[in-house]
Amino acid sequence: MKTGQSTEKRIKNILKFFKLNENAISTLMGAVVIVVIAGLIFNYFRTANLKTWQGILLNEQQPATTEKKDESINDKLIDTYKVVKGDDLWHISEKYYKSGYNYVDIMSENKITGKGLISAGMELRIPKVDPKKITVFEAKKDIAISDKGDVIRAEVKPSGKPIEAGEYTTQKGDSYWKLAVRAYGDGFKWTKIYWANKKVFTNPDLIYSGVKITIPKLDQ
Secondary structure (H helix, E strand, O other): OHHHHHHHHHHHHHHHHHHHOHHHHHHHHHHHHHHHHHHHHHHHHHHHHHHHHHHHHHHHHHHHHHHHHHHHHHHHEEEEEEOOOOOOHHHHHHHHHOOHHHHHHHHHHOOOOOOOOOOOOOEEEEEOOOOOOOOOOOOOEEEEEOOOOOEEEEEEOOOOOOOOOEEEEOOOOOOHHHHHHHHHOOHHHHHHHHHHOOOOOOOOOOOOOOOEEEEOOOOO
């Protein structure tokens, strides 16, 4: 009986304590609820703001960075060129600069070494540089015009006697261009003769007379 009475007394005391402190307990519980709700709201907005900033970084800053990069590349390049069969750096250089001598700039930009050999399918970066000595000139033509105004004859006059592949002794007034015209009928193929005789004349603008050189076959 004493044990039962003691337990009952404890329960009554507890109930009495809660009843006497009902207001304080209610206030404390309310504060706990408010803190929990505030924490949930804070976490919600923090997560939402993080996603928003991530969206800004991914959707706005990345394209802006890419655009600046593209602008930087465009400041240094004229174009990119895909090599086709039969191309050479001299002609490609003339296409963009009207000077074949800028082929050295294309070689440097694309880290091409040696004789500057290129192959079909290569992508070349064409740098923005000042043109060197102009090598693109309009050939003089004999043109006949009909009564209707149509061109009925247009041909380039040959320059010098044709020469065959093999050994050739240079003469006064010779140039790689003239030799290519006489050997191949195409002055633009002068580089073929130049590379074959680079050890003889290192400067493509300077050819001494009376020197034996090699005129390579066109298919070599």
